Structure formats: structure tokens, C-alpha cells
Amino acid sequence: MPGTLETRAAEPSPGPHSPLAPGQPYPHPLLLYGLLTVMVLLWAGNYVVAKAGFHEVDGLTIGVLRVLIAAIFLVPIHAAYRWRHPLRRPFRWRDFAMFGCLGLFVGLNQLLFIYGLSYTTVEHSALIIAIGPVIILLLAALAGLERLTISKLAGVALAFAGVTLLAAGRGFAASNPTLRGDLLTLGGSTAFSFYAVIGKHVTRRYDTMTLNSWSYFLGALLLTPLAFHQMAHTDWSRVGWIGWGSLFYIGLGPSLIGYLIWFWALRHLAASRMGVITYVQPVLGSVIGVYLLQEALTGHILLSGILVLAGVALVERHTRGTEAEDESGEAPS
Secondary structure, three states: OOOOOOOOOOOOOOOOOOOOOOOOOOOOHHHHHHHHHHHHHHHHHHHHHHHHHOOOOOHHHHHHHHHHHHHHHHHHHHHHHHHHOOOOOOOOHHHHHHHHHHHHHHHHHHHHHHHHHOOOOHHHHHHHHHOHHHHHHHHHHHOOOOOOOHHHHHHHHHHHHHHHHHHHOOOOOOOOHHHHHHHHHHHHHHHHHHHHHHHHOOOOOOOHHHHHHHHHHHHHHHHHHHHHHHHHOOOHHHOOHHHHHHHHHHHHHHHHHHHHHHHHHHOOOOHHHHOOHHHHHHHHHHHHHHHOOOOOOOHHHHHHHHHHHHHHHHHHHOOOOOHHHHHOOOOOO
């Protein structure tokens, strides 16, 4: 889900945003919030659709192919955008090196989320994804982009205490598949956090579409060998409409349509307002897990969720800038 490069982390891969062009009309609130609702539902549906797809296609295959599917369908969208907004200067080799680095983290984020979900529960996955802003804060502090305060450290401690309690509920045995899934999901969230912090350094050189499109393109290219390996070892004759439907839903819904809505909305709303999705997603994901997938909602999961969301709220409250700062962005290249 996406989040802003400044302070958010979520499952489909975001990037920086450009300011609203002068004279561009503000969309009707029903359209704006209606599309945001569609976006949240697409992301929330990711969980139940993926779980259904795992019965016919393994998690690693779905995870790697979602990146390729999104990149392929993004080609004509990017071409149309580039036709209307030509680059001011041609790319240099160092630009492609940066896109390749970002693409690696985008690919890992998209892949590990789905692969991890194939081992763990929706509730575990949703809560682990929710600590993304905390990981971004820690990486940004190491990079000298953020200053750790007592309040931020308290938020970090609360969030990781919640995740630790979550993992403790199923035990820490190496053979525990849920723990394996939790670690894979945490790896995916960490990959996005690296993407966010590294991308922070180049937000003023590239517009949103350029940064995200090329990150997806090169991320898909890097994952192509693994994709061919997985496709060659998958018995596609056993894959029915549920498997194919899951694959294309995940590749086009949350990965492509969801993030396009996100960046369009960022041109009209401050990042601080968009950040509420950080809290909606794990709650909605957990509800889906309980009511649609019949997952158990235990006391330790509830307590873990409270700790995680309280920690993230504390971190974001003391990380987020002013409304004007949230809405500032780079000049398109």
C-alpha cells in the first residue's frame, strides 16, 4: 500500500508528489473521497484475494508476477503522461543507476508482502505493514534526515513491542510458518522504507510519474529471471479462474490503480490528511481476516494492534511537518 515519501509506508510503492498546478480545478469532494474509498477497498481486498489465489498459485509466483503485470500495464500510462509532459533533460547513466536501486526495493516490497502473506495471517500482515512509518523514521535518522526525540523513541518502542507481542503469540520456533511469514512481511516493509529514504534525496530531480514508473520498470526487469523460473515450475493447467483472477487483481488493482489514485489525491490533499490511511488499513485488514477468512481475533492480537497503532501515531505526530510543508513538492523534470 502506498504512502508518501516523507513519512508514510504502505503496500503499493509510492514516491514524491508534485504540487497542484496553478489554475487546476479542485475535484468535487464526492469524486475525491469516493476514489480514495475505492483505493482503500482495493488494498484491503488484496488480503482476501491473495489468500484465495494461494490455493492455486504459490505465494512466491504471485508476488513476483504482480510486479511484472503492473509494470507492463504501466508502460502505456507512462508513455501518455510523457507525451503530455516531456522531460526537460534526457536521462543520464546515474539516473538509471538510481532508478535501478529504487526498483530493487520496490520489487522486494511488492514481492515479500505477498510471499509473506502466504505463510502468515491477515491480522499479522496488516499490523506489521502498519509499522512502516516507524522503520522509515529509524532509517531517516541514520541518514541524518530526522532527529530522534524522546517522543519518537517512545513511539518506536511501543510499535516494536506490539510486533514482538504479535510474534510471541505463535512462538519463535524456526519451523513456525507464521513467524516465517511475519519476517518476510517485515522485510517487505523494510524494503519500502529504504525506497522512501533513498528516494527522499532525489525528489526534486524527478516528477512522481517518472520516479515511480522507472522504479517499477527496472524492478520488474531485476525480478524477470525469478519470474521465468517460477513460471517454468508452475503447473498452469491446474490454475483456474480464481488463480488467474487473483494474479491480475493483485497486479492491477492494489499495485497499479491504487497507487495512481493515491498520487492523484496527493495533488489535492495534504500528506498529513492522507496519512489517516496508515490507521485505516490494518483495522480494515483485520476485520476482513476475522469475518471473511474466519481468522481468530485473540486478546494478544488486540493488544498488539493497540501498541502498534499507538506507536505509529506517536511517531507520525512528531514527524509530520506543517500542512504547507506536506503539500510542497518538487518541480516536474
